[in-house]
Amino acid sequence: MPTLLIKNGRIIDPASEHDAIADVLIRDGIIVEVRPNLTAAGAEVFDATGLIVAPGFIDMHVHLREPGFEHAETIESGARAAAAGGFTSICPMPNTSPVNDNATVTRYIVDEARRRAVVNVFPIGAITKGSGGEDLAAIGSMRAAGAVAISDDGRPVMNARVMRRAMEYARSFGIPVINHCEDLHLSAGGDMHEGSTSVRLGLRGIPGCSEDVMVARDILLAEVTGARYHVAHISARHSVEMVAFAKARGLNVTAEATPHHLLLADADMQPYDSNYKMKPPLRGTDDVNAVLEGVVSGAIDAIATDHAPHPGSEKMQEFERCPFGIIGLETALGIALEQLVHPGRISLPKMIALFTVNPARILGIQRGTLAAGAAGDVTIFSATRSWTYDVSRSLSKSHNSPFSGKTFQGGPCATVVAGEIVWRMDQ
Amino acid sequence: MNGLLGIATLGREEIQAILDRARDFQAPPGQGFRTFSSLAGRTLVNLFFEASTRTRTSFELAARRLGASAISITAQASSVSKGESLVDTLNTLAAMRPDAIIMRHSASGAPHFLQQHLEIPIINAGDGTHEHPTQALLDARTILDRGAKLEGLRVAIIGDIAHSRVARSNVHLLSKFGAQIVLCGPAPLLPSELVDLAPGVTLTTSMDEAIRDAGVIMMLRVQLERQHEAAFPADEYFQFYGLRLEHLKAARPEVIVMHPGPINRGREISSEVADSQKSAILNQVENGISVRMAVLERVLGGGMNANAAH
Numbered sequence: 147m148p149t150l151l152i153k154n155g156r157i158i159d160p161a162s163e164h165d166a167i168a169d170v171l172i173r174d175g176i177i178v179e180v181r182p183n184l185t186a187a188g189a190e191v192f193d194a195t196g197l198i199v200a201p202g203f204i205d206m207h208v209h210l211r212e213p214g215f216e217h218a219e220t221i222e223s224g225a226r227a228a229a230a231g232g233f234t235s236i237c238p239m240p241n242t243s244p245v246n247d248n249a250t251v252t253r254y255i256v257d258e259a260r261r262r263a264v265v266n267v268f269p270i271g272a273i274t275k276g277s278g279g280e281d282l283a284a285i286g287s288m289r290a291a292g293a294v295a296i297s298d299d300g301r302p303v304m305n306a307r308v309m310r311r312a313m314e315y316a317r318s319f320g321i322p323v324i325n326h327c328e329d330l331h332l333s334a335g336g337d338m339h340e341g342s343t344s345v346r347l348g349l350r351g352i353p354g355c356s357e358d359v360m361v362a363r364d365i366l367l368a369e370v371t372g373a374r375y376h377v378a379h380i381s382a383r384h385s386v387e388m389v390a391f392a393k394a395r396g397l398n399v400t401a402e403a404t405p406h407h408l409l410l411a412d413a414d415m416q417p418y419d420s421n422y423k424m425k426p427p428l429r430g431t432d433d434v435n436a437v438l439e440g441v442v443s444g445a446i447d448a449i450a451t452d453h454a455p456h457p458g459s460e461k462m463q464e465f466e467r468c469p470f471g472i473i474g475l476e477t478a479l480g481i482a483l484e485q486l487v488h489p490g491r492i493s494l495p496k497m498i499a500l501f502t503v504n505p506a507r508i509l510g511i512q513r514g515t516l517a518a519g520a521a522g523d524v525t526i527f528s529a530t531r532s533w534t535y536d537v538s539r540s541l542s543k544s545h546n547s548p549f550s551g552k553t554f555q556g557g558p559c560a561t562v563v564a565g566e567i568v569w570r571m572d573q
Numbered sequence: 574m575n576g577l578l579g580i581a582t583l584g585r586e587e588i589q590a591i592l593d594r595a596r597d598f599q600a601p602p603g604q605g606f607r608t609f610s611s612l613a614g615r616t617l618v619n620l621f622f623e624a625s626t627r628t629r630t631s632f633e634l635a636a637r638r639l640g641a642s643a644i645s646i647t648a649q650a651s652s653v654s655k656g657e658s659l660v661d662t663l664n665t666l667a668a669m670r671p672d673a674i675i676m677r678h679s680a681s682g683a684p685h686f687l688q689q690h691l692e693i694p695i696i697n698a699g700d701g702t703h704e705h706p707t708q709a710l711l712d713a714r715t716i717l718d719r720g721a722k723l724e725g726l727r728v729a730i731i732g733d734i735a736h737s738r739v740a741r742s743n744v745h746l747l748s749k750f751g752a753q754i755v756l757c758g759p760a761p762l763l764p765s766e767l768v769d770l771a772p773g774v775t776l777t778t779s780m781d782e783a784i785r786d787a788g789v790i791m792m793l794r795v796q797l798e799r800q801h802e803a804a805f806p807a808d809e810y811f812q813f814y815g816l817r818l819e820h821l822k823a824a825r826p827e828v829i830v831m832h833p834g835p836i837n838r839g840r841e842i843s844s845e846v847a848d849s850q851k852s853a854i855l856n857q858v859e860n861g862i863s864v865r866m867a868v869l870e871r872v873l874g875g876g877m878n879a880n881a882a883h
Contacts, residue, residue, distance in 0.1 A: 334802070335802075340764075341766055342766040342769035342770075344766075345735075345764050345766040345767055345769070345770065346581070346741075346766075346769070346770055347681060347682060347703060348681035348682075348700070348701050348702035348703030348704070348738060348741060349681050349682070349702075349703075351764075417682060417685060418681075418682030418685050418686045459658075462658070462660055463658060463659065463660075463686075464659060464678070464680035464682070464683045464686060465680065465681070465682050465686065466680045466681070466701075467680065
């Protein structure tokens with residue numbers, strides 16, 4: 147394996163509270179040393195002058211569509227898009243076909259990723275068989291095969307007793323339970339957030355309370371079971387407040403927010419444009435503010451994209467027939483800088499923590515730091531460079547993004563996985 | 574004017590011009606409709622993805638009375654039922670180069686979505702629970718014909734507001750002309766965000782309150798087919814939200830009762846009211862043709878100065 151020396155960047159490693167100009171030396175896929183004025187004979191040198199050098203970003207919530215929906219995305223193409231977004235580790239949700247509810251599928255994803263993915267792939271297994279919400283999946287075997295968490299993302303467990311057992315069982319294997327919180331009876335048939343915009347457009351609403359009631363239920367169950375519990379893509383004010391309440395009680399409860407929920411409200415949506423259709427939906431302005439406040443206060447621990455590719459043919463339909471979800475890997479950092487760092491809501495090190503050490507801790511994976519001996523995963527980015535996103539040049543197989551044409555201040559420059567540069571910005 | 578997708582985005586002057594022109598197309602008292610030739614040689618496609626007799630017929634007659642030819646396609650007869658996508662269906666029709674497409678669809682925003690991908694103007698004949706612009710125009714024409722002024726007029730719209738495209742288009746139109754609009758129905762059908770639709774909108778769940786001092790009462794059809802759930806007990810609907818003669822005493826003496834049809838006698842309106850002197854329901858139907866003539870002429874550029882040809 148080659149040796150890589152990253153020179154003169156501003157090293158920000160929230161895990162070790164390191165923030166200074168220095169060099170990073172990676173050999174055999176492992177970080178050897180971080181300090182100024184390093185030299186290494188024969189090493190490939192990356193000049194990071196003026197750039198930020200951070201631990202490799204982790205996206206704990208993506209959809210890679212393989213196996214089963216390879217026309218939308220593959221493990222290989224999703225991993226390339228991840229690298230272009232500055233991510234070195236991604237966690238695919240189990241809603242593939244077949245569902246990742248047993249060790250065979252988990253192993254397939256792990257093996258396929260090892261062969262074809264340019265970034266690390268840590269699969270998330272299903273909570274219940276087929277994500278049907280009834281019988282627990284083979285959680286222990288999936289864990290043994292490499293799954294780092296369980297979730298029935300997109301098809302939340304509606305039966306509270308099943309959820310309780312899942313939390314108890316997951317605790318015996320030390321993995322977190324991640325829930326896409328949506329009471330399916332309250333949200334049934336909805337296409338966008340229930341509010342003035344849905345009423346004006348004549349579209350059926352998904353009320354904020356459909357998220358809140360399930361967050362409330364799960365927090366109560368997390369207390370009863372002592373489970374590690376994580377709220378996926380939190381979007382509603384009361385949900386954020388309840389996660390803060392759970393943390394104040396000392397429960398093992400965490401939450402993630404997507405970049406789009408940090409940036410857009412329902413009123414920002416282009417009418418009937420399915421690139422604005424996702425679950426949870428873009429909520430009201432007050433909810434967007436609550437998510438931003440939650441990131442600032444620490445109620446929200448991580449940023450995750452919920453990268454959800456759909457091919458053009460499925461998004462070119464009547465709004466109510468289009469599937470939910472947008473891609474997000476390549477625009478996440480740009481949005482986080484725009485909404486969190488540039489307006490001064492949080493510091494750059496704190497933003498980096500949302501992408502690195504925090505998700506690593508939630509998942510219990512040995513990533514997210516630049517300490518000597520850690521995996522040689524590094525994200526090199528600019529916090530100021532102006533660039534414009536063009537989705538037609540996306541490395542994802544799907545192009546369903548509302549952010550094409552948007553200009554960002556700051557974005558990824560190079561992505562290093564195990565000491566190898568797997569993506570770098572066009573010069 | 575490039576197509577007509579909704580009232581919300583239409584200017585007041587544009588609306589006024591259509592309403593004024595529609596008058597030219599009304600049958601003089603005691604006489605039949607006249608025919609015109611301003612759209613001679615033009616072709617219209619009526620594309621109805623949802624069952625409708627009156628709106629489709631009304632557009633067909635409007636086209637015919639302007640000299641245009643109109644063909645009607647219904648969803649059952651088209652390739653939609655064979656799984657062809659909406660975009661493909663429309664592209665196929667567009668390749669045959671009609672001058673405009675009149676479209677009704679059960680999905681809100683379907684014509685707006687298509688207009689983004691199509692150069693041919695689309696006239697929205699009702700999209701889901703969103704808008705039904707020509708209905709609002711013909712309702713306004715009917716109110717004006719009865720001598721009422723829209724400014725300051727108190728209009729009660731009663732029924733399933735949540736699922737009504739007629740209500741939305743009427744709210745937008747009436748608000749642009751300064752009317753006071755009271756929306757009324759059982760709370761599950763009356764989302765509070767309706768007040769944000771346009772200025773001048775208030776909400777009430779009380780029928781008596783809605784009707785008090787109303788100059789116009791618009792009853793909406795109870796559309797059980799648009800109910801995705803049992804949001805209210807349908808059996809007792811008439812008892813609390815059905816319009817009966819005794820209600821009219823609280824309204825203004827010159828009040829008129831309107832309904833977009835088809836009416837459900839004994840469901841949202843009693844037969845006595847529907848057949849009373851106060852009812853303008855048949856005037857609405859008649860105005861449907863003249864208003865749609867004005868819309869077609871405007872969309873197809875038949876010209877405001879094209880005069881009657883007998």
